[in-house]
Amino acid sequence: MVIGSSNFLDVNPNTSGSWFWKSLCKLRPLAKPFIVCEVRSGDTCSFWNDNWTFLEPLIEVTGQNGPQTVGLPVNAVVADALRDGDWWISASRSRNPIIQLIKQCLPNPHDILRGGEEDTYLWKIGDSVPSSKFSAAATWRFLNPPGPSIDWHGAVWFKGKIPRHAFIAWIAARHRLHTRDRLISWGLHVPSNCLLCNRFDESLQHIFFDCDFSQEVWSYFTSRANVTSPMVFQDVLRWMNSPARDKNVAFILLLGIRMLPLF
Template sequence: MANVTSGSWIWKSICKLRPLARPFVVCKVGTGITCSFWSDNWTELGPLLELTSDRGPMVSGLSKHAVVADAVREGNWWISRSQSRSPIILLLKECLPPPSVVNMREDGEDDMYLWKVGIDEASSSFSTARTWEALNPPAQRDEWYASVWCKNRIPKHAFITWLVARNRLHTRDRLIQWGLATPSVCLLCAQEDE
């Protein structure tokens, strides 16, 4: 992992986006020799270190830098024989998929890192548009949208109506609340506002 304190400002900016990109990167376990057991997103629940915190490696006895292949002993998870009542051990037993589902074989294919957007299937291709939509979902249109922004609108009227709908029109009472020197007399009836 690169040192975030060295390098250009653009590299530092990209490194700061890692927490945002992490949920999109999933690992399909092949041989299990490159996929990090604690840090990579290879289970359905995300990185196991986020579930167990730093106590996970301490309580389980599996190094923080261990790979998935290190966690398998004779075709089973190393933890399957443990009789510990530690909540972290019990949580790991529930979270880990059966070793047959992971399907690790020494002669199998290498671990693959894939891009997954939302509930879609993980893929080796990256789509900027789908990722943008996942990070910035479109807002729902308001009921008044079609009335204000219709085809035959007068732009000035549409803009003022939009300000009213958003409660952002600078009316006299609002200007007075801001402390601006504005007459408090009504323009229509010439009476003092209460």
């Protein structure tokens, strides 16, 4: 990809340009694997730095010594590597590993060259077919693949949630709540007793359902709603996706469960 007389991937953004241009240049390492060149004339595609063999840029295949070993300058274009319709390196009898590697990487020139047409840069996501269209959504999904599906998200993130309480519920659901049993396991010298009942060791299961105080509060909610709830934390998380047929009752239960350790 040539800008003026320089390859875009090699331009130094610190010498000139706006903040936007410099920010754009910082994304080059992230974008580079997605950009492939469809060679047509070979007049603009960089032989070493562009991904035109659909493997990876040849400079990454051979290393920085590739251009010197092969005898083709690092700023050479694909057309510079051709002699009478064939790769100039094809006539070499050298057993140098780099030269042999380049021979294996080069495609048949008759399959890629289309005389008179300009080289075209395409966007290739993973194993998909290169395209002239850019999809931000598809690129984002490739860079940030979805994690494993969880069955408790509806009990934590729902319309009408209180952000602070939802965050605490999310931390608890991921077993990251800083209960005293966790603090002690990290080597901190803190009392182990529950702050609410002061009778048993504090743990995630205890402060939500085993503690006498929490049991009393939760029983108040469930009895008024006329529902029967599980009493194991992970089971309750799944049950809370649909705790009652009445939407208003279900909403109150969703708010109540996350406030148990806050009362």
